[in-house]
Amino acid sequence: MSDQSPADIELRTSRLSLLRPTTEDIDAIFAIHTDPEATLHNPSDALTNRDEAHDLYERWNDQWQRCGYGYWVVRRHGSSRQLGFCGIKPMELYGMKILNLFYRFIPAAWGQGLAGEAATAVVTWASRKAPDLPLIARVRPANIASQRVAVRAGLTRAEHLDGIGFDGFDWIFATNLPE
């Protein structure tokens, strides 16, 4: 999977370009994961030093090599500024293999529909490339913006899967669950 060309994995929406991160994105990974607003609901994701950002990038990159998909870095067309990250990670939930949807954007980019646009592109891509896997988002009950992004991307509440996560009780939103 590591020999994919960028064209194989770039996702494009009307406003956004989503690309596989490179080492050039480590500073942006560090910045967003040390921003108190961007980690407010998920403090377990917060980083404290650049080495941790480097390690996180390596884990993301390993997953890209293993799976052929992962977390994308999101920019507006024609801009070099990283606005956020959005992607999927294989996990198990109650013994069920699933894809977990992730999105985190810099506060300066919030409120413009960008996360919803990126998440929709990722969910659409996953439905074609991994049609057998349920896709979920684990969201803290107070994180209304994240819940709205999950719904905008086509996920619906799956209360029966709710449970304790890394930062407390998580509400589960899902699509493509088995009957």
Ligand SMILES: CC(C)(COP(=O)(O)OP(=O)(O)OC[C@H]1O[C@@H](n2cnc3c(N)ncnc32)[C@H](O)[C@@H]1OP(=O)(O)O)[C@@H](O)C(=O)NCCC(=O)NCCS
């Ligand atoms: C969650 C997050 C990605 C949303 O980013 P965003 O670019 O502002 O989202 P959008 O502009 O696409 O908005 C999506 C929806 O959320 C709503 N929304 C955005 N901010 C909101 C807020 N503070 N309160 C209530 N609704 C909000 C929008 O109105 C929109 O609703 P709609 O789909 O009904 O039109 C962003 O807040 C973020 O990065 N938060 C920190 C990281 C995080 O919590 N990630 C999720 C972990 S589960």
